[in-house]
Every structure is written in C-alpha cells, then in structure tokens.
Amino acid sequence: MDSSTLIRFTLNGQPASARIKSYFTVVDLLQSLHLYGARESCGQGLCGCCTVLLDGVAVSGCLTLAQLVGGRSLTTVESLDQSGILSPVQQAFIDEGAFQCGFCTPGFVLMVHQLLERNADPTDDEIRDHLAGNLCRCAAYPEIIRATKSAAARMRAAATA
C-alpha cells in the first residue's frame, strides 16, 4: 500500500505535481497540498461539500481518484480569489448571508459559478435544479437562491459595462 506515483497536472491555472498513493481521492490530494476548500462529508458524492472542477466539469472530490487528475486541469474554490478580490458569487454569498457554518459553501459557490457561466440569468427553478445535489444542513437555501440571482445580476452588469 505504500507505493506512490508522481502525477503532473494543472491546479487552479498553475502547473502542479504531487506524489500520490493509488487509493488517494482528489480530497486527499488537495489536503496534501494544503487546500482545504473541498472537504469530505458524506463520503458518497451526495452532499456536494467536496465539489471541484475537473477540466471544467463539477465532480465529487471524495469519489474521484487522484490518479485520474494526471495531465488534467483541477480547479478548486481557492482559484476564485487568487487576485485577493472575491468573485461576484462569493461577494453575493456574503451580502445575502447565504451560509451559516460555511462547511458546504465552497461547493455551492463553485456550482453557482458553473451555472452562471452557462446561464447568465437563471430562474429560481433553474437554480434549484442546478444546486439540487448540494446539501446545506443549516438550510440557508432561500439565501443561496437570492445570492445566485444577485451574483447573476452583478455579472451581467459587469459584462455590459
């Protein structure tokens, strides 16, 4: 069980490498790189707390083997404020109070980003459908919907400015 492999990949836009064990998940990989925004909760890909983007597609970091990341592009919540400025989605989550304990928040934030890339002006139903796989036990759901709409408005305004 102790043999490890070197993988090279792109992490949040930067070239990266890591030594991983064959059974490491993406969450294990990220923890070894001191990135804690994706976190394991249910361990079954049902809660969305471990959401990351692999080549732009949202996947469960707790179910995705780290080996599969080799040669690919991995994006985590930590990519969003690399400039030191919060993304419009992150800012909207703060302004609308769209979280309590914050454990599920990175997963929601990433999913909202993905939604708004595909749909600049989603309806409440479209938001619910897109975020149906993410759970928030504090149940800040009404605020999450409001934050998504608010972020969408900000992003549309910025795009036309």
Add this chain to the structure above:
Amino acid sequence: MTLVKPMPAGQVGRSVPRLEARQKVTGRTDYTHNLTIPGMLHVKVFRSTTAHGRIVSIDTTAAGALPGVHSVITGEDIRKVVPEPYYGPAFHDQPVLALDKVRHVGEPVAVVLAEDPYVAAEAVQLIVAEYEDLEPVFDEVEAMTSKAIVHDALKPAGTFADLKHVAAHRNTNIALDYHLRRGDTSAAFAAADHVYEHEFRSQQVMHTPLEPMVSLAEPGDGIMTIHTASQSPSFVRTEIARLFGWPENRVRVKVPHLGGGFGAKLYIKLEALVACLALMVRRPVKLSLTMEEQFYTITKHATTFRIKSAVTSNGVVTARHCEVFWNGGAYADIGPRVTQKSGFTAPGPYDIENVSIDSYALYTNRPPAGALRGFGIPQLVWAYESHTDLIARDLGIDPLELRRRNILKDGRPHATGTLMQDAAIELVLECIAERMQWSAPFDRGTGTVLRGRGIAIGFKASISPTTSVAIVNIAADGSTNLYMSTVDMGQGSDTAMAQIVAETLGIETETIRVVRPDTDVTPYDMATLGSRSTFHMGNAVKMAATHAKEQLAEMAASLGLTPGTNYQTSDLFKKKFGMQAGNVIGVGTFIPSYKSPDLATGLSENVTPFWMIGGTGVEVEVDTETGHVRILRMVNAADLGRPLNPKIVETQLSGAAVMQLGFTLTEKMEMDGGQVTNASLADYKIPGLHDVPLVMENHIVQANQHSGPYGAKGVGESATFGVSPAIANAIHDAVGVRLTELPLTPEAVFRALHAASKD
C-alpha cells in the same frame, strides 16, 4: 488629546455580515476537520455488531500484524491507564471503549492507529470479536418493564443536584423520572365535560452536521491539548481532567469554527477516546468520524407521549396529564436533563389549573440520544399541538380560537408555578394567524388534490442555572479583543457578541476581533447549547465591556481629564503609560438566579431565566392518490426579544424550520435489530433545495427580554417547535386523517387515507 465621536448607538440591531464571512466563502475556515499535526496518527474504530452482549473475546492479532499499523487498542488496554474510564455529562456510564458488555450496535470496541487512515481502516476489518448475546430492548415503553437491563447499576455523575436521588438504583432502565403535580387532576377529570386521550410517537433522527465529528489530541509535557469540533470546550476540559485525575490547567481544549453542531457535538464525544490514546501512544492522535459513524454516536430521542385532557364544552382545558417516555439509547448523554428541563413544559403554553406530568428517561439498546435543536421540545410540541387540534375539531371550535381561550398570558403562573414574564406567546400566535389570513376564505382544492392548513405554537425554558464568563481586552491602540468560550458553529455568535461589545464601548463591530475558544485563554462557559448563549454569554459580554469602559473612565479621571468626554483611547494609554503600552481588561461573569424544582411536586417559582416562544403555520396540498404532501406556504414566528442581528436571526429561524421539516417529512433512522439500515445520506433524506416550501416567511414579533443583553434572548431552536404538528394539523384539515407518528411520509398518509376509506 483627540476627541472622537462615539459610534452612534445601533451596533446592536444592525445586520452586520458574519465576521468570518470571507474565510467561509473562500474555503479557508479553520475547521478541526482540516487540522494535521506532525507525527499524527489516525484512528479508525472497530464497532459492535450486536445490540446487547457480553464481550467474550477480541482478537486483534491480524490487525496488529498489518504493515503500517502502529497499534491496536481495546477497552481493557484503556483501563490499565485510566482505571475508571467512564464518561458523560449526567451519568458516568459511557466507557471510552466497550468494557465487559456492548450496549448498542456501533459501540466502539477497539481502535487501530496508523499514520495512514486507509491502513487503519483495513486493519479494523481484521479484528474479530465474539459476543454472548443478551436480550436487547429497543422500545422506550417496553424499557420501562423489560427483563433486559441495559446498565446493571445507575451511575449519576453528581454534577447535577437533581439527579442524586437515582444514585445506585439497580435493575432498572429508568435513568431519571421527573414528576410534576399541580392542583387536583383526578377531581378535574371526574368533573370534566369531555376527556380526550391520545398517544403520539416521534422517531429517532440524527443531526448530520456536514462536518462530521472530529477530535485531535496532542500530548505535551504533562499537558494534553485537545483540538476538537466541540460545542462545550469547558466541559471537555473538566471531564478529561477528571478522567486523568489531573488539575484542569493541564488540559487545554481548542475549538475553531464548527461545520454545524445542532447538539451533536455537545459535552464529550470523541475527546475521551483520543485523549486516552494520545496519553498511551505519546503521539498526536486524530479521529474523524464518517457520516455513517455519526448515526451510531449521537441521535435525537424517539419518544412516546400519552396526553390526556379534561375540557369544558366551550373549550377550556381544566386538567392535563402528560406521560412522556424518552428513548435515550444505550448511554444517558444529556437525556436525563432533557427529561426534566423539557418535561415540565409538556402541557404546552396553556393556562391549565390542574396538571400532572410523568417524564421518564429510558436506557435502551439503540445508539445514544442527546440534545438536538430544541432539547426535547419539538417532540413535546408535536404531541400537545396535535392533541390541541383534535380537541378543537371534536368540539367544533376553530383551532386558533381554542388556543386563544387557553393561552398562557404574561403574569400568569406556568405549570411549575413560575410566573410567565417576557413571553410573547399571544403575539406569536396572532402574528401567524394574521399572516396566514386565518379568518379569510380558503381554497380547499378539488378532486384528488386537496388543501388544508394548520398552526402550532410551542415554548421552551432555558436550561438553568448555567454560567458564562467573558473577557474584553482593550489594547493600547484602542483595538479590542473579545475572549469567550462560546462556539460559533454557524449561528453567528462571534458576530452577535462583537455587536454587544461594540454597542457598549461605542466602537464599530467590524473592528473587534473575537478569540476562538481555547481553555488556556478564553474563560469558562457552560456550553453552546439550548439557545442559551445570546442571553447568558451576551450578559457576561456586556458586563465585561461595561467593566472595561468603567476602567477607561477611571483612567481618564486619574489623568485629570474631564469626565464624560470621549478622549481617543490610544491617547489615554499613551498619557497613562508614557508610550503605547498596557491593557484594559474587563471581566464579566453571569449566572441567573434559579430554584430547582421540588423533587416530589416538580414545582419551582423560578425555573428558567427566560422563555423562548416559536410557532408555525402551514398551507399544504395533499395528493389523495399518492399521499404526497406539498408545503405551499410556511409562516414561522418567534419571540426572541430584540434581535441583535436581524438578518442572522432570520436565517436562524428559516434554517431551524427547514431542519425540522426534514424531521417531520422524511428523516427517520430505520432500525433492524439495533442496526441502522439507512445510515447514509443516500437513504436518510435531509432537506435539499427542492424541499424548501415555495413560500416561507419568518417573523420576529415585537418583544423585549428585559433581563437579556439589549433586550435579546436565544433564537436557534424556536422555529423548530411548531413545524411538525402544524403540518399534521394541515393534513388533517385537508383530507380528514390524523397521523400520530412521525415522520409524515407519503406512505403513512396514503395508508391513513386507505384505512379511513374502509371505515
């Protein structure tokens, strides 16, 4: 000297975003979940597969031989280091690892330690244990009289005076019985126009904090540091010190932010195990539970509640008898306190002349039950508000009107004899009625989709007496730290408490830094539970800030400055100490007055420092062909005194209501021989975005808690109270069937409809 304009009052009552908001949206919050320490070993737990049995043997040979395994440890190994390795807040009944007996499926029996958690998990599979099965008991009512006895003798911790009478009781599963007698119920029942009697049951559910329980113990030179996702760092310190026979100052408990708690992370959970292991292996030891393991660690009491009322023909309740059985599972945790502290509110927020209550905490062979957002109150409201509705229906009185006729008004005595004060029960009820447009015509639907509506209100006393201590530290540049052991698990306590400091000192909330709980640094607090922090810690924080402010005034006076003038704090320090130096330390200690209920009558004239009131109204649509229930509209209202932070308070109300919605419609731990057959989020359905009512309103009624900090009191649980009975009442209103057991699943509704159609 520079004069500064004090901040205008209004730090309290302002919707300040959470102080830690930025960390949370960027994924950089400091949860214990993320913590690693050099040299750390991971723990994986080998758990009992039987509900009740004597341990015959535990074979750890193969596990110990697996490469990468550091050690395998059993209860007997622990006993060599800690002679009495039993812990718990009310009873010292829970072994660090099972000793002699196992009492529930999933009970920790042995552990494997390894640097690689995957190796530890593999080794756990190699452990073999043999048990001699004993007869189990799972049902709370059966446990009253069963031959199966979960604990041979009761071991009350001695922490609570009102538990002393059960010391050394043998051959019983009753961990605590609480009785209240007020007036003459027998005479009232004999003279009654109508007598109603019903039984309601609630199911066992689990908190499912998304950050699963996690603790890390780090041994030092004669000290033990425990990093833990705990709601009660002060209690953990006391309990570990007691287990080790150490003074408290050799145990340090550090708590960062929590990824949810809801009562799951209270008192002592994994801390005893990791502390003992770290002591034995002299390395840091971390235990992170999986979601599945949480279902076997702490849950919410299943209950059976038999309620009987004497009622006049015009709907006045003259007597009520309540018999409540709390299924505490295999270890008492805080169940005995739930039995008493919630037990005495079992007759509901009504003015009833003659009341008797019998409330029993029972041991069974299920996973342990403790506190879950409401400390037993939602189970009670479920029963008494369903009962209230049934009485109204039978008498042909509008359910709202029946409640109005019986409601407990301010200044009137509660069943315990304590006078109601600052309890806006009527306001909450009327707020819901108004928002529901109760008196307006209502569309009842047609064909197979019928509509109905229901209301319910509940109330809760605060657990008492409990102590909070806070420190406000003003540095020489005028910047301020708040030191307290209240745990922010998402409820926003850091922010609310900072607002209290800011209001008192006349500074801006956002400039205050709150120091995370660390028992070496932050002072004592009983625990973050039962919606007690805003009131108790809030008062302590206000006292600490006032104390600091007084010292600044004294400093100014000692420098010969005009009293009452707002000199810049940094100038005061500079003038006093000749440079930027020194501190002003304000301390506040708060404990409310309290009188313990009389053991025989259960009465007390001062049973709680404040009351929490919450209620819910719903409109539902029931599909009579499938039994599906859709919540069209939900109105929640609560009396929380004055809101310190309206936006956070509103999120607390809606979050509590949605959580209770899960406990009402979908969540239930399915048991088979003591095994939880749905211990995963795949089969145990907590509410998601699609489950939130389409229209949901949350109202804060105009109220003031005069003894609270800036008129405030607790809010975390209040919106849970009315949800379950309001929905059952609405289903009855829609389709004429009554469900008396939670959860209200489509299957249960459909079966009830089917049974009704055969009558």
